[in-house]
Amino acid sequence: MxxxxxxxxxxxxxxxxxxxxxxxxxxxxxxxxxxxxxxxxxxxxxxxxxxxxxxxxxxxxxxxxxxxxxxxxxxxxxxxxxxxxxxIAAVLGGSHPFDSWLFSSMNVYENVACVLRRAGATDDEVHATTAPLMQEFGLAAFAGSFPEEIPAHARRRVLLAQALVSGxxxxxxxxxxxxxxxxxxxxxxxxxxxxxxxxxxxxxxxxxxxxxxxxxxxxxxxxxxxxxxxxxxxxxxxxxxxxxxxxxxxxxxxxxxxxxxxxxxxxxxxxxxxxxxxxxxxPDLPVWCVVALLLLVIVFVFWSSAGTVFGGS
Missing domain, CATH: 3.40.50.300 (P-loop containing nucleotide triphosphate hydrolases)
Structure with a gap:
């Protein structure tokens, strides 16, 4: 690509x-x-x-x-x-400044749509982009609800939707x-x-x-x-x-x-x-790996010793 x-x-x-x-x-x-x-x-x-x-x-x-x-x-x-x-549109784990992107004073629909409105999109453009994605993400039923009224996993999907419509x-x-x-x-x-x-x-x-x-x-x-x-x-x-x-x-x-x-x-x-x-x-190395390494060392030592003996005879 x-x-x-x-x-x-x-x-x-x-x-x-x-x-x-x-x-x-x-x-x-x-x-x-x-x-x-x-x-x-x-x-x-x-x-x-x-x-x-x-x-x-x-x-x-x-x-x-x-x-x-x-x-x-x-x-x-x-x-x-x-x-x-x-x-950057970011959804991060844990506590961070991007948590504030879910506005408690806005319903779910407006939380997703706000990034488009800030970019100057018209109501029709906002709806055409936001509504299908919310339907796909199982958020349509929560459109008029506020963030604290919906389950935690749904709030995370709201953040994902918000990031993905951001452009x-x-x-x-x-x-x-x-x-x-x-x-x-x-x-x-x-x-x-x-x-x-x-x-x-x-x-x-x-x-x-x-x-x-x-x-x-x-x-x-x-x-x-x-x-x-x-x-x-x-x-x-x-x-x-x-x-x-x-x-x-x-x-x-x-x-x-x-x-x-x-x-x-x-x-x-x-x-x-x-x-x-x-x-x-x-310590988590499998036993057979340790055995194989030891065998390689033994073979190497034997081969080196044999080479010395034969080389000196």
């Missing part, structure tokens, strides 16, 4: 994050193609939301850079950051699998694809839902132990992976060094020296 005029390009370069005493990300690198749907796939608590907060200017990384359209987000002035955020060049959707029940998965996949194809927006999504990632993504990046260990088209990257257990087995092999160590992460931040990742046998 060719890049789209106006679509946003994202670069994470050597991003390292330590929150309190906990290392979260370590020298993470990822280029997000503009005008495509990219899914960051990873288990709960692996740092997906943290990475998106770096991108939208809510949380500075400990090290590295986050570039949006070639500009380091964390080198922008306050005014430039406000301007950059003006081109922004960058749409950031965090933990999408927690935002809707299975009845609306297909509708949300179709809506994301439609926005990407028609507006050629860059869409960056985080999830741990394998099926959803397969359905919606052009590219999948796997976040594991604080870094991207693999990325590529979902039909290649996730071939034969159907369960969380299979996902863990496949991508565990991409990072045999195991979970992050705080000393290693902080060592990489001092003096600009590359961090050394000391090899250690991870």
């Amino acid at each position: 060719e890049s789209a005029p106006g679509a946003s390009k994202i670069e994470f370069d050597g991003v390292t994050t330590v929150l309190g005493d906990e290392p979260v990300l370590h020298r993470l690198r990822l280029s997000v193609p503009d005008g495509q749907v990219t899914v960051i796939l990873g288990q709960s608590g692996c740092g997906k939301t943290t990475l998106l907060r770096h991108l939208v200017g809510l949380l500075p990384p400990t090290g590295g850079s986050v570039r949006l359209d070639g500009r380091d987000v964390w080198s922008l002035t306050s005014a430039e950051l406000v301007s950059a955020r003006g081109g 922004m060049p960058l749409i950031v959707l965090d933990d999408v699998d927690t935002a809707f029940d299975s009845r609306y998965t297909g509708a949300i996949v179709r809506a994301i694809k439609s926005v990407n194809e028609k507006a050629r927006a860059t869409v960056l999504i985080t999830t741990h839902d394998l099926d959803f990632a397969r359905e919606v993504a052009h590219e999948v990046a796997v976040l594991w132990n604080g870094k991207i260990v693999s990325h590529g088209p979902p039909d290649v990257l996730l071939r034969g992976v159907r369960t969380g257990e299979e996902f863990g087995r496949r991508f565990f092999r991409s990072d045999l060094a195991g979970p992050l160590c705080r000393d290693v992460v902080e060592g990489g931040l001092r003096g600009g020296e590359p961090a050394r990742r000391f090899f250690a046998i991870d």
Whole structure:
């Protein structure tokens, strides 16, 4: 797919994050193609939301850079950051400023429509865009209700609808699998694809839902132990992976060094020296892997000894 005029390009370069005493990300690198749907796939608590907060200017990384359209987000002035955020529609997990996008004084319909009204759309244009999407998302029955009167999962779908009708060049959707029940998965996949194809927006999504990632993504990046260990088209990257257990087995092999160590992460931040990742046998490493490694060492030692003996005779 060719890049789209106006679509946003994202670069994470050597991003390292330590929150309190906990290392979260370590020298993470990822280029997000503009005008495509990219899914960051990873288990709960692996740092997906943290990475998106770096991108939208809510949380500075400990090290590295986050570039949006070639500009380091964390080198922008306050005014430039406000301007950059003006081109982002975001739905993030947890507590954050974007929660205020659901206005308690507006009903559900007006909450979805407000981004279009701010852009100068007429009532007819607003209705033509908003009503079909609300119907697809199971929100039509709540159109006249206020946010506090509807279930939490429905409020998340309102935020998703709001982001998808916004027309922004960058749409950031965090933990999408927690935002809707299975009845609306297909509708949300179709809506994301439609926005990407028609507006050629860059869409960056985080999830741990394998099926959803397969359905919606052009590219999948796997976040594991604080870094991207693999990325590529979902039909290649996730071939034969159907369960969380299979996902863990496949991508565990991409990072045999195991979970992050705080000393290693902080060592990489001092003096600009590359961090050394000391090899250690991870306690979760399958027994047969350990046995195979030991056998290789024994064979190597024997072969070296034999070569010395034969060479000296």
